Amino acid sequence: MILLFEQFLNGLQIGLLLFLLAAGLTLVFGIMDLVNLAHGSLYMMGAYFAAVFTEWTGSFVLGALLALPAGALLGIAVEVITLRTLYTRDHLDQVLATFGLILFFNELARVMFGAGGMIITMPSWLNGQIEVLPGLPYPSYRFLIIVVGLLCAVFLYILVQRTRLGMLIRAGASNREMVGALGIDIKLLFTLVFGLGSALAALAGLMAGPVTTVQIGMGDNILILALVVIVIGGIGSLPGAFIAAIAIGIIDTMGRAFLPNILGAFLTPSDAGTLSAALSSMLIYILMASVLVLRPAGLFPAPGR
Amino acid sequence: MSEPVLKVANLVKRFGGLTATDNLSLDLREGEIHAVIGPNGAGKTTMIGQLIGELRPDAGSIHFMGRDITSMPVHQRSALGIARSFQITSIFPNFTALDNVAFAVQAHDGHSFRFWADARKDQTLRLPAMAALQQVGLGHRADITASVLSHGEHRQLEIAMALATKPKLLLLDEPMAGMGPEDSARMVTMLQKLKGSVTILLIEHDMDAVFALADRITVLVYGHSIATGLPDDIRRNEQVRQAYLGDEAEAV
Amino acid sequence: MSQASVSATSEITTALPRNFTTLVGVILMALLGLVPVFAVIFDDPFLLTLFTRIVIMAIAAVSLNLILGYGGLVSFGHAAYIGIGGYTIGILAFHGVHAAWIQWPLAIIISGIVATLIGLLSLRTKGIFFIMITLALAQLVYYLGNGAFAYGGDDGLNILKRSDFGGLIDLNHRPSFYYLCWALLAATIYFCHRVVNSRFGMVLQGAKSNDRRMATIGFPVHRYRLTAFVIAGMICGLAGVLTATFSNFISPAMMHWSRSGDLIVMVVLGGMGSLFGPLFGTVAFLLLEEILSSWTEFWKIVFGPILVLVVIFARGGIDGAILRGHTGKLMAGLGLFYIVYGIHLVYDRDWLVPAFIFAAPIGLLWLVLWWEKRRRGEAVTVGGGHE
Numbered sequence: 056m057i058l059l060f061e062q063f064l065n066g067l068q069i070g071l072l073l074f075l076l077a078a079g080l081t082l083v084f085g086i087m088d089l090v091n092l093a094h095g096s097l098y099m100m101g102a103y104f105a106a107v108f109t110e111w112t113g114s115f116v117l118g119a120l121l122a123l124p125a126g127a128l129l130g131i132a133v134e135v136i137t138l139r140t141l142y143t144r145d146h147l148d149q150v151l152a153t154f155g156l157i158l159f160f161n162e163l164a165r166v167m168f169g170a171g172g173m174i175i176t177m178p179s180w181l182n183g184q185i186e187v188l189p190g191l192p193y194p195s196y197r198f199l200i201i202v203v204g205l206l207c208a209v210f211l212y213i214l215v216q217r218t219r220l221g222m223l224i225r226a227g228a229s230n231r232e233m234v235g236a237l238g239i240d241i242k243l244l245f246t247l248v249f250g251l252g253s254a255l256a257a258l259a260g261l262m263a264g265p266v267t268t269v270q271i272g273m274g275d276n277i278l279i280l281a282l283v284v285i286v287i288g289g290i291g292s293l294p295g296a297f298i299a300a301i302a303i304g305i306i307d308t309m310g311r312a313f314l315p316n317i318l319g320a321f322l323t324p325s326d327a328g329t330l331s332a333a334l335s336s337m338l339i340y341i342l343m344a345s346v347l348v349l350r351p352a353g354l355f356p357a358p359g360r
Numbered sequence: 361m362s363e364p365v366l367k368v369a370n371l372v373k374r375f376g377g378l379t380a381t382d383n384l385s386l387d388l389r390e391g392e393i394h395a396v397i398g399p400n401g402a403g404k405t406t407m408i409g410q411l412i413g414e415l416r417p418d419a420g421s422i423h424f425m426g427r428d429i430t431s432m433p434v435h436q437r438s439a440l441g442i443a444r445s446f447q448i449t450s451i452f453p454n455f456t457a458l459d460n461v462a463f464a465v466q467a468h469d470g471h472s473f474r475f476w477a478d479a480r481k482d483q484t485l486r487l488p489a490m491a492a493l494q495q496v497g498l499g500h501r502a503d504i505t506a507s508v509l510s511h512g513e514h515r516q517l518e519i520a521m522a523l524a525t526k527p528k529l530l531l532l533d534e535p536m537a538g539m540g541p542e543d544s545a546r547m548v549t550m551l552q553k554l555k556g557s558v559t560i561l562l563i564e565h566d567m568d569a570v571f572a573l574a575d576r577i578t579v580l581v582y583g584h585s586i587a588t589g590l591p592d593d594i595r596r597n598e599q600v601r602q603a604y605l606g607d608e609a610e611a612v
Numbered sequence: 613m614s615q616a617s618v619s620a621t622s623e624i625t626t627a628l629p630r631n632f633t634t635l636v637g638v639i640l641m642a643l644l645g646l647v648p649v650f651a652v653i654f655d656d657p658f659l660l661t662l663f664t665r666i667v668i669m670a671i672a673a674v675s676l677n678l679i680l681g682y683g684g685l686v687s688f689g690h691a692a693y694i695g696i697g698g699y700t701i702g703i704l705a706f707h708g709v710h711a712a713w714i715q716w717p718l719a720i721i722i723s724g725i726v727a728t729l730i731g732l733l734s735l736r737t738k739g740i741f742f743i744m745i746t747l748a749l750a751q752l753v754y755y756l757g758n759g760a761f762a763y764g765g766d767d768g769l770n771i772l773k774r775s776d777f778g779g780l781i782d783l784n785h786r787p788s789f790y791y792l793c794w795a796l797l798a799a800t801i802y803f804c805h806r807v808v809n810s811r812f813g814m815v816l817q818g819a820k821s822n823d824r825r826m827a828t829i830g831f832p833v834h835r836y837r838l839t840a841f842v843i844a845g846m847i848c849g850l851a852g853v854l855t856a857t858f859s860n861f862i863s864p865a866m867m868h869w870s871r872s873g874d875l876i877v878m879v880v881l882g883g884m885g886s887l888f889g890p891l892f893g894t895v896a897f898l899l900l901e902e903i904l905s906s907w908t909e910f911w912k913i914v915f916g917p918i919l920v921l922v923v924i925f926a927r928g929g930i931d932g933a934i935l936r937g938h939t940g941k942l943m944a945g946l947g948l949f950y951i952v953y954g955i956h957l958v959y960d961r962d963w964l965v966p967a968f969i970f971a972a973p974i975g976l977l978w979l980v981l982w983w984e985k986r987r988r989g990e991a992v993t994v995g996g997g998h999e
Binding site (some may be wrong): 084090137140141144146147148150151152154155156157158159160161162163165166275279282283286290322325326329330331332333334336337340341343344347348351352 | 686688733736737738739740741743744745747748749751752755756758759760761762765766869870873876877880910911912913915916917918919920923924
């Protein structure tokens with residue numbers, strides 16, 4: 056039972072990271088109708104920025120605080136320089152151009168930060184464990200990720216539901232022409248939303264950094280997962296992305312945690328490990344395929360799409 | 361008199377509280393151009409939808425050449441020989457005019473799981489397609505990419521695509537919509553030439569065209585037919601004047 | 613009047629060069645046929661290795677073009693069939709079945725079955741959802757390979773013995789294998805040429821242009837798309853067989869999603885919906901990769917932006933550039949490229965690297981200027997047409 060709960064927390068943590076990444080992706084997709092594969096690169100660059108700034112300042116917190124605006128600025132630069140011209144293009148062009156950006160950023164990271172990857176050292180106060188429930192110690196850093204992730208989700212909810220910017224975002228997701236007709240500077244709105252998405256991606260990246268290692272291509276696979284999240288959740292829908300992200304995080308973690316035991320009854324431990332990792336990844340894609348077959352526009356399609 | 365090509369009896373279609381087609385009956389005789397007119401919202405498009413099979417009527421029957429087609433799906437009706445042109449231009453922009461029509465011929469020439477022979481050299485497709493193009497007066501534009509044709513030519517191409525399937529009944533949904541006077545006049549001439557070779561149900565707002573072309577006219581108001589008759593009778597019909605033609609009647 | 617003249621000229625400009633790109637394609641095929649000879653003359657066995665890879669990938673790209681270029685179906689999971697073709701023969705070889713007459717047809721059939729399943733699920737969706745679901749299903753296949761612990765899992769599996777054609781052809785003889793791949797590429801291109809222009813192909817292309825209309829004039833579009841999807845999958849499965857045979861190795865990496873991305877890039881770079889476009893694209897892509905990576909380890913830092921620029925500025929790819937009459941410049945660029953590459957091969961000098969890096973932006977500038985000029989040219993024509 057304790058183990059189950061711990062794994063649930065792990066799943067929640069991965070799910071929230073996915074949500075941070077997917078939130079920006081789904082906003083950009085919903086409002087600008089842009090498929091941005093390079094979103095995973097912003098995640099990776101966020102992690103690298105944090106690693107570098109942490110080394111410079113000697114403090115993870117300072118490094119993270121510097122990495123956030125750096126990630127947002129990088130995102131804005133990417134939007135202004137390349138993606139802006141792609142809004143009116145078809146999805147194929149967008150996929151291709153942003154695929155090119157992935158190649159560029161992976162290589163850029165190799166040139167700038169070396170091929171070996173980087174490690175973000177955590178301050179000691181995050182290295183310990185805290186007792187989440189009586190009898191259940193949990194790594195404080197992972198717990199911090201959960202807290203920050205939930206705070207971000209609340210922040211996004213308030214931003215989108217309660218503020219003027221949020222109103223425009225919602226309006227933009229369902230009817231772009233209308234927002235233009237209201238006399239809003241669409242270009243600025245797009246750039247702001249993109250910057251926000253990039254900052255969230257960077258946040259996800261820098262938080263994942265200490266858990267995994269910061270390495271080339273770390274954004275590629277999680278990007279695909281984030282795409283799965285927004286497709287399952289319904290393109291343009293933040294609540295959909297939230298639910299889908301948590302679901303995927305938990306499915307993936309539970310699969311990895313418990314399948315080896317089940318399979319271990321029939322297979323050698325290493326074989327069981329290989330197979331269960333693959334199976335839990337496959338579960339996610341099976342989930343997505345079945346959602347799309349049953350509800351071709353995702354679980355919570357944004358109104359007007 | 362021979363049996364009607366299309367016999368619509370007591371057709372009813374409701375959308376929620378609105379009765380879009382209200383106990384409508386209509387006969388189309390072989391070879392005639394039968395115009396259906398009526399103010400906006402009279403239910404003309406709903407009627408076409410039921411005739412073509414995109415909408416299922418709530419009551420009543422539709423017989424085509426003596427066969428009950430009331431609940432037959434679109435492609436089967438199309439195979440029987442009912443063709444339509446669209447109110448909104450819907451062509452294949454990056455293909456030539458001839459290719460466009462050839463698509464329509466091909467659709468009615470059995471299945472298309474033929475992987476080897478060059479379809480553009482297939483005379484069983486090209487000849488009927490060319491004939492249809494010539495019928496609508498587009499023969500000289502056969503090799504032009506459809507996207508560069510004018511609006512009027514697009515409408516003609518639409519009709520050629522409908523004609524190419526050698527239909528027995530042609531449903532024309534506002535073929536003159538958005539046309540200038542010059543193009544409209546050309547379309548009227550073209551439809552006059554078609555008269556007799558195919559039965560046509562014409563829905564059109566352009567009264568000059570309707571009275572120039574139609575053998576008979578049915579006036580639709582709120583989904584219900586208030587009068588059917590020869591153009592002169594319709595012009596003189598007091599009920600029609602009141603309900604629909606109004607001031608325009610003097611002009612006609 | 614003026615309308616007629618505009619239409620007529622636009623007809624002429626698209627009718628003539630269409631044949632011209634075919635001519636360029638045939639010449640390229642002929643040159644590819646001479647590669648083993650060049651390899652002997654220059655005593656450079658690597659040339660044969662490189663071009664074998666190119667020819668095999670071109671088969672996969674041509675198959676993708678059938679659904680992407682002619683059918684408008686952006687499949688982001690095409691590399692899955694490379695994996696399935698490869699794994700089929702790899703697994704058979706692992707169990708001691710080496711007869712090509714069993715291995716190869718089985719690989720193609722299994723690719724076809726998987727393509728049918730993927731197609732049945734994915735073709736229900738449209739647009740971005742189609743892109744995503746093909747990607748997801750290909751990931752499924754990818755992780756299947758990862759989980760196949762009996763066959764190496766994510767480490768992959770060596771193929772110890774190549775397929776046996778019973779003395780008909782020796783796949784271990786490198787030139788023979790090259791010519792087999794070359795002949796299969798030629799056959800694939802010819803096959804696609806016939807299919808695309810057949811009645812079936814017309815339905816496929818018509819559905820790309822206006823699928824709603826296609827359905828209302830009486831075509832059950834779905835069936836035709838599914839058939840094309842399956843044909844493309846089977847051909848790509850064959851490319852997978854060749855890939856695995858060539859490298860004597862299979863691993864999930866050959867069906868990673870970025871490989872599917874590469875395939876799309878090859879098709880778009882060469883020109884979608886053009887017979888030889890994917891061939892141009894594959895040659896350009898893999899040569900560029902080879903040369904850039906031989907000069908600098910960080911070749912993708914150049915290639916990524918090139919890709920972005922090609923998407924933004926040079927729509928229609930290489931084939932489009934030939935069509936628009938930029939053949940001279942394209943040939944000049946290609947010639948320059950070959951000269952530099954030739955010098956590089958002969959002398960192997962380091963100064964060529966900076967030379968290329970300086971030349972690349974200039975070439976890109978050139979590309980931008982073409983585009984600007986073309987756009988202005990178009991605006992003038994359109995304005996004239998309306999008067």
